[in-house]
Amino acid sequence: MNVIQVSNLSKDFGEVKAVDQVNFFVKTDEIFGFLGPNGAGKTTTIRMMTGVLRPTSGTIQIYGKEVWKNQIMIKQILGNVPEEANVYMDLTGFQNLNFIGELYSIPKEIRKERAFNLLRQFELYERRNSLAKKYSKGMKQRLLLCMALMSEPKILFLDEPTSGLDVQSSIIIKNLIKEYNKNGMTVFLTTHNMDVANEMCDRIAIINKGKIIKCDTPDNLRTVEREYQAINLYLSKEINPSIFTNVQGIKSFSKVKDYYHAIVSDIDQAISGIIKITTEHNIKIHKINTPEPSLEEVFINAIKEGETKNLE
DSSP states (O other), rough: OOEEEEEEEEEEETTEEEEEEEEEEEETOOOEEEEOOOTHHHHHHHHHHSSSOOOOOEEEEEEEEEEETTTHHHHEEEEEEEETTTOOTBBHHHHHHHHHHHHHHHOHHHHHHHHHHHHHTTGGGGTTTGGGGSSSSHHOOOOHHHHHHOOOOOOEEESSSTTTTTTTHHHHHHHHHHHHHHOOOOOEEOOOOOHOOOHHHSSSEEEETTTTEEEOOOOHHHHHHHTSEEEEEESOOOGGGGGGGSSEEEEEEEEEEEEEEESSHHHHHHHHHHHHHHHTTTTTEEEEEEOOOOHHHHHHHHHHHHHHHHHO
C-alpha cells in the first residue's frame, strides 16, 4: 500500500520553478530517502507534503486524503523534524516533551509515561530535568526526535537527522529510526550523507533542479550504474593519465592517491587497451580490480546526467 502519493507536483516562486512536475510514492513501513544537492527542491517538496506550503499545481495524498484540504487531520498523523528546527531552550528536556503532549491534548499521565519512555530510549532520561540550552548538539537533536514522536505519528519526516552529530548520537538516532520503522512507522528522510542513505533507506529518489531524475532501491540504482563499470589499477610507476583517454571502451581515466581509476563502457576492450599501453611503456600492472559503484557515484552521475539533459 502507498501511504504517500505525489502526483504532478509543482511549486513556483514568481518565475522560479522550485519543484517541477514531481511524481513519486512512498510505501507503508518503508524508509524513503530523498536526496539532492542544495537548492534542488527537497525542502520545498517537504514543506508542501507537510502542509506548510500550498502547491502551485499537482496533488499530495496521504492515506488517500489530499494534504492541503485536510491539514488538521494530516498533521495529527505526521511527525516532523525540519533541519532548522530547535528545542525550547528555557525548558527542561521533560518540559519540552510535556509541552508537545499538551498541544496534542494527550492526557497528563499518558504524556508523562510517554515522555519518560522516549527519554530513556534516546538516552536522555538522566538529563530530563536539565535545561535544553545546556544540552549538546547531539542531545538537542535526540530531544527533537522525542518531540516529533510524542504524538505517536504514523509517518515521520526527517531532514538531515544526523548532520554534524557526534558518533554516539548518530548511532542512537539511526538505530532508533530503524526500530520505529520496523514497528510500523513510515519514514521520509532527506540527507546529504550517502552512507546514511545506503544504510537506512529502502528506496531513494534523487531530485535536481525541481525534477526527480532517479527513484529506486539502492541496489537497483547501483545495478543500473553498472552500464559504466569502474577499474582500479595499481601500476609499477607513474604514467600520464591522458595516454589512456583514446583507448576504446574507456570513458575517463584519472589518478587517485596511489592508484589509477577508470570508468569504462566495455571492460574487455578497456583492459586490452590498458595492457597494450602499459606494455609499450614498460609498466607492470601490480593489481587490477573492478569495484562496485557506490551510492555516491550513482548520485553524482545522476546529477551530471540531469544537467546534460537540461542542456539538450
